[in-house]
Amino acid sequence: MRPLTLGRLLTHCALLSAVLFVVVVIALKLGAVPVSLYGLGHDLLRVLFRQASQLSSEYQLIIFDIRLPRILLAIFVGASLSVAGASFQALLRNPLADPYVLGVSSGAAVGAIIALIVEPHLSLAPAVAALLTPVGAFLGAALTVTAVYFLGLRRGQIDSATLLLAGIISASFLQAIIMFFMSTLTGGNYRGIAFWMMGELQTPPPRIVSLILRIGFFLAAGVIYTTASDLNLLLAGENEAMHLGVDVRRVRLVVYIAASLLTGLAVSVSGAIGYVGLLVPHVMRLLFGSDHRILLPTAAFGGAIAVVVADTLARTVVSPAELPVGAMTAIAGAPLFLYLMRRRLA
């Protein structure tokens, strides 16, 4: 009998953050423009001690304005998606649930496309115009989540099965709208959508959007973490959980909102990166168990590591051209999914 203790949790988190650190260092080193580890360490120290002007400016640009923000973006997007995925799997009591199962990514795509349609007709300052796509995507996601919530109610309460159905149907419907848009809209600005929908981290979002993403992650993931014990019991069954003192209604609502927020934020900046939200929780369960008090933090780290690795591969395998991150996660994700599936059946 080995119950989970804070000590074990912190040990695992420390281990994973060490792995993440190594991955980040490697990611900083690799790229279309090679960088030496020694030089990198040296320069990081210089920056910390405010001697940045001694660096060559292109080098500075590449490391600190392109690669590092991109890696940080990958970390937060990956962590958000994994935590959201684990939460939805518990909420919907379905191991196949991923953050997009309720139609969030399709809603975000429609929102982004509408933002692109509307943008030329509004004369906005460039700084504001750059915000339009992420804001549009987030609004699209939020509207979809709200609609699916009301469609998924049964006698005034969230019902997992109805919610799942409502989500799948909404996603299909929105996909049809997207296909319609993509075949009738012409003009340069819409071409980016195809890449966006595959999930790409190449376009750096406006700084305030990045900030919102990071703060939103800590807030929403923190809120979900407070329900970690409740989620453990919810998985055992909703009736049983209720009799064991879980306020099922409140937990479901809180987790639904927080997980949708995480997904909406991630999708608004990076498009729909697939397989991360679905598979990382399963892998972490294999390694660390199903207790959400350890699953949620380890999933966050695992997702961060996965997306950083995928993004690094995406920008190095066919260098100097770049593949969308979603392609990398799919290439790695599908075989991994098969492996996990067979393991369960074995």
Added chain:
Amino acid sequence: MPTATDTRKTIRAVNAVTVLLLCAAIASCPSLRAQTPPANSTASPLYKEVIDEAGRTVRVPQPVQRIVSLAPSLTETIYALGLQDRLVGDTDYCDYPPDAQKKTKVGGAINPSLEQIVALRPDLVLVTKSLNLIETVNALDHLGISSYGTDPHNVREIISSTERLAGVLGVPEAGTAIGADLERHLADLQQRLNGLPSRRVLFIVWSDPLISVGKHTFIADAMRLAGASSIVDSEQDWPQMSLEEVVRLQPDFLVFAASHSEAGQNDFDVLAERPGWRGLDAVRNRRFAVISDAVNRPAPRIVSAIEDLAHQLHPEAFAAHPDDEKKIAPPPPPQTSVRPLNSASHVPALSEVCTCAL
């Protein structure tokens, strides 16, 4: 009454909150970069402010010594203006002239590597609205790299765009010279084609699905200048056509753009084998024209493709003219429009599994 376990729990809670606050601090800290502008710090930078063809205000460093081109048409234009020594990087798809393939590559037009562009230290990046993404332009702006965008919609605008670009890059005389030359060629062409009925053509971008060009594209305009008119009357840039509609309209000629004439002929033969295409007069009588793929690029070379097409569609207009003008770039060997019927030496690409509905 607080027990030992309670105290331990409180300490743990306090630690957790501290870690959380630390994370929040890291999360919200701005970029580590010092706030110095990324200019080459040797000489004091001079700038000229211009408005590009997308309506953006661009700060162009003077002089422009290092150029990165993110579109094959712009690479060609650079070479035409004689500025190839200043071109430090181009895309994977920039293949004309052959020397362009030796330049440092920065990736695709749609997905270039920002790092690679930055590493080349360009003074100006050239983009075009029809090919490149606004996200790329915004990202370059964010990094302090200026980009100048072109957006020509017809052949005359291609010429004026070239002249404007020449002015921005500091070689207005070269631009004017090229412009004048191209105009001369076009004027001569107009003279020859004067009074001749224009041929109704279908320009085939892709055969399966059947995609042609819309009436607002520069390719359609190029057709017009070659004495042809595209039978496709669509507002979209790349409209998908139904074969039935094409058969109803019965174009006089099919036009293919190919990198060399063999490929073009192959395209036609493959198409002719497909079910339903025999319904077209042009297919039955093998009336097709192959021109160089320069017609796909809004660059000076498009005029030679136009002339080539005019030759193929209106051979009678070019007979017995002693002073054949020097062309800008040698065109591929002209494809005669009527060919002997037994020249097919190919293997059909598709088998006809369905009977033709017509």
Added chain:
Amino acid sequence: MSSYARSASALRPSGDAGDFNSDVRLSVEQVSYAYSANPTQAPLFTLEATSFQARPGEIVAILGPNACGKSTLLKLIAGALHPLSGRVLLNGFITHTLPHRARGQRIAMVQQESPLLFPSRAWEFVLQGRHPYGRTLRFESEEDITIVRNALAQVGAEHLSDRFMDQISGGEKQRVILARALAQQPLLLLLDEPTLHLDIGAQVDLLETLRRLAAANRYTVVVVTHELNLAGQYADQVALLQKGKCLRVGPPATVFQRELLEQVFQTPLTVELGSSGRPRVSMPSEK
């Protein structure tokens, strides 16, 4: 024997001191319920006003044929459903107005389990019973572990502690589920058809355990069942229901009247009184 006493005391219900006499603990007062799928339609099902009382250490059996409202009554007692009229008092608290945590600390439910999505080990499962006592973000303490061990010991399932829940038999699973309920240290132990999938030996075993636990830990136990003889043998009180109506409440001997039973179960029956004073029901022998 001393360890037994120690474990027994660890499982004694916490809170609400002052009920160690034989005062009434559970009071079901004129509780009724109506359920309709559509608010505008007539109710599909009603439970008419039902009342009974139970003391600490007592076992009450709710008896009746299928679809007579037994499970609904149990849920009303548990506070999971709001009664249409009347109320259920547990030591003076109305059950359906108790906050979730407080309810989890006082009322434990043993019912057919939903299939587990990610199967856990038996001790993890029993540990879930400690959830009502934890604050958010807490990890289990030594005390919790001890209580879990004791709970498993009380139901004779210590040897199953490390086994996975999907790899033990139905009877063993039932015992672990009961252990989880015990870990809640409840005042009220509710069981919904606990003998459904058990063979006769396991059924007797379970009821014996319930009687022992009720006596040792002073639980009030309410069992929903349709097993007449188990109820007759082990219950201190029986409530007989038919089609949403409670026909009689009392000790088994007063409820098990032949005419009444035959009316409820729609089949000829004979009732005999055993030597212990407990009734035994059987089918009439062929003449």
